[in-house]
Amino acid sequence: MKKELLKTTFCALALACSSNGLWAQNDIKEDFQPSTLNQPGQEYPMVNSQGYARFRVLIPDAQSVTVSLGLGGRGGTKLVKGTDGAWTGTTEGPMDEGFHYYHLTVDGGVLNDPGTLNFYGSCRWESGIEIPAHDRDFYALKKVPHGHVQQILFHSPSTSTERRAFVYTPPCYDKDSQTRYPVLYLQHGWGEDETAWSNQGHANLIMDNLIADGKIKPFIIVMTYGMTNDVKFGHIYEFTAKEFEAVLVDELVPYVDKHFRTLADRDHRAMAGLSMGGFETRLITLRRGEAFGYYGLLSGGLYMPDDFKEGPQPKGIFISCGSKENPDKVKEAGEALKAAGYKATWYVSEGTAHEFLTWRRSLYQMAPLLFK
Amino acid sequence: MKKELLKTTFCALALACSSNGLWAQNDIKEDFQPSTLNQPGQEYPMVNSQGYARFRVLIPDAQSVTVSLGLGGRGGTKLVKGTDGAWTGTTEGPMDEGFHYYHLTVDGGVLNDPGTLNFYGSCRWESGIEIPAHDRDFYALKKVPHGHVQQILFHSPSTSTERRAFVYTPPCYDKDSQTRYPVLYLQHGWGEDETAWSNQGHANLIMDNLIADGKIKPFIIVMTYGMTNDVKFGHIYEFTAKEFEAVLVDELVPYVDKHFRTLADRDHRAMAGLSMGGFETRLITLRRGEAFGYYGLLSGGLYMPDDFKEGPQPKGIFISCGSKENPDKVKEAGEALKAAGYKATWYVSEGTAHEFLTWRRSLYQMAPLLFK
Numbered sequence: 176m177k178k179e180l181l182k183t184t185f186c187a188l189a190l191a192c193s194s195n196g197l198w199a200q201n202d203i204k205e206d207f208q209p210s211t212l213n214q215p216g217q218e219y220p221m222v223n224s225q226g227y228a229r230f231r232v233l234i235p236d237a238q239s240v241t242v243s244l245g246l247g248g249r250g251g252t253k254l255v256k257g258t259d260g261a262w263t264g265t266t267e268g269p270m271d272e273g274f275h276y277y278h279l280t281v282d283g284g285v286l287n288d289p290g291t292l293n294f295y296g297s298c299r300w301e302s303g304i305e306i307p308a309h310d311r312d313f314y315a316l317k318k319v320p321h322g323h324v325q326q327i328l329f330h331s332p333s334t335s336t337e338r339r340a341f342v343y344t345p346p347c348y349d350k351d352s353q354t355r356y357p358v359l360y361l362q363h364g365w366g367e368d369e370t371a372w373s374n375q376g377h378a379n380l381i382m383d384n385l386i387a388d389g390k391i392k393p394f395i396i397v398m399t400y401g402m403t404n405d406v407k408f409g410h411i412y413e414f415t416a417k418e419f420e421a422v423l424v425d426e427l428v429p430y431v432d433k434h435f436r437t438l439a440d441r442d443h444r445a446m447a448g449l450s451m452g453g454f455e456t457r458l459i460t461l462r463r464g465e466a467f468g469y470y471g472l473l474s475g476g477l478y479m480p481d482d483f484k485e486g487p488q489p490k491g492i493f494i495s496c497g498s499k500e501n502p503d504k505v506k507e508a509g510e511a512l513k514a515a516g517y518k519a520t521w522y523v524s525e526g527t528a529h530e531f532l533t534w535r536r537s538l539y540q541m542a543p544l545l546f547k
Numbered sequence: 548m549k550k551e552l553l554k555t556t557f558c559a560l561a562l563a564c565s566s567n568g569l570w571a572q573n574d575i576k577e578d579f580q581p582s583t584l585n586q587p588g589q590e591y592p593m594v595n596s597q598g599y600a601r602f603r604v605l606i607p608d609a610q611s612v613t614v615s616l617g618l619g620g621r622g623g624t625k626l627v628k629g630t631d632g633a634w635t636g637t638t639e640g641p642m643d644e645g646f647h648y649y650h651l652t653v654d655g656g657v658l659n660d661p662g663t664l665n666f667y668g669s670c671r672w673e674s675g676i677e678i679p680a681h682d683r684d685f686y687a688l689k690k691v692p693h694g695h696v697q698q699i700l701f702h703s704p705s706t707s708t709e710r711r712a713f714v715y716t717p718p719c720y721d722k723d724s725q726t727r728y729p730v731l732y733l734q735h736g737w738g739e740d741e742t743a744w745s746n747q748g749h750a751n752l753i754m755d756n757l758i759a760d761g762k763i764k765p766f767i768i769v770m771t772y773g774m775t776n777d778v779k780f781g782h783i784y785e786f787t788a789k790e791f792e793a794v795l796v797d798e799l800v801p802y803v804d805k806h807f808r809t810l811a812d813r814d815h816r817a818m819a820g821l822s823m824g825g826f827e828t829r830l831i832t833l834r835r836g837e838a839f840g841y842y843g844l845l846s847g848g849l850y851m852p853d854d855f856k857e858g859p860q861p862k863g864i865f866i867s868c869g870s871k872e873n874p875d876k877v878k879e880a881g882e883a884l885k886a887a888g889y890k891a892t893w894y895v896s897e898g899t900a901h902e903f904l905t906w907r908r909s910l911y912q913m914a915p916l917l918f919k
Binding site for chain 2: 214216233234238239279281282286287289292293298299323325330337342349352373433434
């Protein structure tokens with residue numbers, strides 16, 4: 176059953192940008208604004224208050240331009256050429272709230288929209304667009320004290336490389352030189368990298384706001400690259416995450432504990448991940464339970480009570496997904512864990528699929544539960 | 548004279564990607580390797596040991612594909628379509644060593660090469676390619692202790708925004724909680740942003756290597772966005788940098804002095820910048836000499852002895868450019884400053900124009916001279 180669930184979860188990735196085709200184009204409100212992820216000064220792509228996305232790219236001599244966003248597997252949004260040489264078009268229906276990856280297909284070639292910023296997903300830097308969510312306030316950039324996001328480079332003997340991670344330190348971290356903090360190791364999904372949780376996920380802003388609102392005690396977040404042994408899409412079950420385990424637990428954790436003021440024990444160390452990062456979290460926490468006390472799977476598989484028959488017991492478990500994924504199985508597993516006496520929490524993000532708004536909300540829900 | 552020189556400097560930006568057209572294509576060595584700035588797993592663009600660049604993009608139904616790199620103002624490198632639908636081509640001559648921005652023109656539209664990473668320049672995220680320099684060792688990622696690069700978000704009352712900067716802290720910064728460090732404020736050029744000195748410039752790796760080799764005493768570098776009031780290209784003489792001065796000197800410097808262990812006085816604070824960032828450095832250091840003791844102009848104008856008739860005297864001055872820019876004027880000004888008794892150093896980067904290898908080398912030359 177668990178295997179089946181994971182398959183569903185990972186397949187959902189490819190369908191994640193589907194829109195609701197039931198809306199007729201003449202219902203579209205003409206209140207389009209530039210997407211918040213546009214390059215400086217760029218007007219397009221735009222989004223309206225209903226969640227429609229509108230595109231405009233100037234490629235005067237192209238034969239065809241299609242946007243991969245919208246209409247799910249049915250070919251995306253075809254743009255139409257105007258007399259000014261610009262190709263324009265609007266999604267057939269409103270998109271789900273939150274962040275979406277996309278790209279252009281120009282005359283049969285895969286290229287990015289020059290109007291918007293790029294985000295690493297699908298093993299390439301893709302275009303990104305943001306459909307304003309009704310609850311976007313929790314990840315907004317506000318006038319509150321801000322933590323720092325540090326790029327660190329650490330030596331990895333097991334892979335003979337200098338590797339990169341990003342470390343979020345809370346706003347209070349520089350205030351005194353004595354206080355030590357718990358650490359959450361937070362993993363991205365398949366085809367993404369260590370930039371995803373900051374760029375697409377706004378993990379730092381979510382933390383800044385939670386801390387400013389007094390909803391959590393501050394902790395550190397560490398985000399690194401999890402595709403160490405290059406798992407291929409569709410071959411997730413062959414993935415042992417053994418190579419990544421060595422990098423994460425035996426190399427990165429000691430580096431972080433040496434260079435940051437951490438509380439360096441299992442009770443103050445959590446691991447969580449989205450999608451493939453959840454898969455990794457499950458594999459690594461079940462093998463290396465001595466290193467992590469709190470576990471989070473965000474659209475990335477489930478724990479069952481049987482998982483903990485041997486080895487150290489989890490201090491806390493969080494599992495989540497979007498309501499358009501597999502909410503029943505997440506709820507079932509969460510309730511089973513609770514019934515078995517585990518401190519477990521399940522959460523379903525309303526109206527979202529296998530995408531970043533699910534995971535932003537999941538982090539927001541999970542953070543207050545950690546290290547308690 | 549100074550005005551004329553600055554004009555030359557800024558115009559050079561547009562010609563910066565010119566290649567030497569004297570080489571015949573039949574001299575090309577077939578030892579092409581993927582550019583080090585390619586996206587993960589991407590073979591193209593490639594570069595050979597002579598500095599030729601070769602491109603390949605799959606856009607089967609395109610009418611024309613041109614790369615802006617190569618042949619200077621004469622239309623770049625036209626790609627030719629093969630039977631497999633891929634467009635390929637090689638620059639007519641070898642490129643200058645180092646980093647170059649470029650883009651594709653596909654059927655009249657400006658798009659990025661999907662093979663390579665993007666870098667913010669010309670007020671857009673451009674494609675980037677790296678021609679390996681003979682002296683690239685000084686900015687290579689090596690197995691040495693690495694400093695961190697921190698993204699900070701600071702509140703700016705003068706612009707009513709939350710603004711971003713990056714802060715390089717040296718490897719030893721976390722070793723003890725008492726040591727305080729000097730700070731260099733380092734500015735990007737026109738159309739670039741606060742990411743440029745790390746992404747294109749490898750400033751952090753240059754510092755890591757200098758420190759590992761014992762060639763400098765560690766210091767902090769702060770890099771922020773300098774186009775606060777949106778100076779338009781070609782209107783540089785109308786640019787007062789007054790708005791930016793308020794953000795930098797009255798808002799960012801206090802933030803950094805509060806959140807980092809700095810030596811918070813003029814004798815331990817430097818300002819330097821490349822191109823427009825040099826222009827800003829000159830304007831701001833001459834108005835706010837009480838804040839900065841060391842000044843650096845990298846392909847960004849000159850100081851003359853008369854500049855310091857009034858106000859605080861500089862503790863050290865560094866001016867530089869590429870040998871393909873205006874080396875005689877840099878040398879003249881440097882010698883005039885020395886003759887007038889100033890602690891001034893001038894430097895010319897051999898074989899480079901108004902591009903990042905000039906500035907990487909300039910930082911490498913300037914860093915050991917600061918805070919002495």
